[in-house]
Amino acid sequence: MPQAEESSLDPGATETTGRIPGNRGIWVGIACIFVEFAVLFTVYFVARAHFPEAFQTGAERLSRLAGTIITLVMISSSFCVAASVITIRAGKRRLSLYWLIGSLILALGYPLAKYFEIDWNLAHGIDAQAGVFVGAYYYLTLNHLVHASWGILGMLWVLTRHLTGAYSTEDYGGLEALASYWHATDIIWLVIFPFFYVLA
Amino acid sequence: MKTERIQPSVRMAPLIAAWIGLVTLTLVSLALGEWFRGLPGLLFPVAAIIWLKAWLVAHYFLEMPLTRTFIRRLVWVFIAFSPIALVITDLFGRQLAKWLQV
Numbered sequence: 056m057p058q059a060e061e062s063s064l065d066p067g068a069t070e071t072t073g074r075i076p077g078n079r080g081i082w083v084g085i086a087c088i089f090v091e092f093a094v095l096f097t098v099y100f101v102a103r104a105h106f107p108e109a110f111q112t113g114a115e116r117l118s119r120l121a122g123t124i125i126t127l128v129m130i131s132s133s134f135c136v137a138a139s140v141i142t143i144r145a146g147k148r149r150l151s152l153y154w155l156i157g158s159l160i161l162a163l164g165y166p167l168a169k170y171f172e173i174d175w176n177l178a179h180g181i182d183a184q185a186g187v188f189v190g191a192y193y194y195l196t197l198n199h200l201v202h203a204s205w206g207i208l209g210m211l212w213v214l215t216r217h218l219t220g221a222y223s224t225e226d227y228g229g230l231e232a233l234a235s236y237w238h239a240t241d242i243i244w245l246v247i248f249p250f251f252y253v254l255a
Numbered sequence: 256m257k258t259e260r261i262q263p264s265v266r267m268a269p270l271i272a273a274w275i276g277l278v279t280l281t282l283v284s285l286a287l288g289e290w291f292r293g294l295p296g297l298l299f300p301v302a303a304i305i306w307l308k309a310w311l312v313a314h315y316f317l318e319m320p321l322t323r324t325f326i327r328r329l330v331w332v333f334i335a336f337s338p339i340a341l342v343i344t345d346l347f348g349r350q351l352a353k354w355l356q357v
């Protein structure tokens with residue numbers, strides 16, 4: 056299949072040791088973010104061990120709908136950016152661009168949903184002083200939102216480059232670096248979601 | 256030294272299957288949270304679903320089987336950390352809280 060042969064020209068392809076999706080720099084960043092969130096999760100577990108009742112009843116207070124919308128938006132945006140990488144590899148530049156635009160539109164749904172969620176929270180008295188569970192919730196979810204915002208800004212940058220024809224079958228490292236970052240952000244959200252919206 | 260080119264996928268079908276799996280697992284975890292609210296056993300399927308969803312993203316979207324060993328280990332360790340810590344916290348929470356008391 057010619058498309059598959061073209062993909063072997065991928066800049067990330069190396070010898071039998073394996074490839075680096077995107078570039079080394081992005082993986083240094085992702086490693087730092089994983090360490091950062093491992094520490095934040097540890098804080099969550101310590102709080103959960105000390106105040107099990109607060110964490111068992113906490114999920115009832117939050118908007119499960121908002122958490123579900125954010126999860127579906129993150130999963131779908133992550134899928135679209137992965138599809139963008141696959142299609143540029145296959146030499147379908149225009150299709151890759153459309154997938155990336157789709158990913159960006161979906162990603163923008165996250166801060167929007169978060170805005171309405173916080174609005175709903177404040178209307179229901181769920182502010183930073185509403186106990187240890189809510190404190191941990193704001194601490195983790197707002198931290199994640201900051202990281203997702205960086206990803207959205209990165210998406211805008213990569214989209215601009217894609218529009219100017221910077222990526223091709225031979226050179227799409229920047230697009231794949233963004234995709235790797237966005238998938239890592241997605242994985243972190245998939246861990247956060249049940250902590251606050253499912254476990255009760 | 257014999258070298259071989261690693262060819263990343265250009266197929267959409269595995270991505271679509273992974274996306275369907277992720278949406279399904281999200282809905283299943285919500286249903287479990289609703290049906291088994293307050294039951295201690297809820298923790299185990301939820302922890303398993305956290306791991307499975309993260310694995311789907313890592314395996315199909317991040318293409319982990321093709322990556323270098325260090326990256327692969329980094330991602331697998333991160334993915335395993337939370338479900339394991341969640342189970343330990345809920346099973347041994349009291350002992351942990353005692354040990355961690357200042």
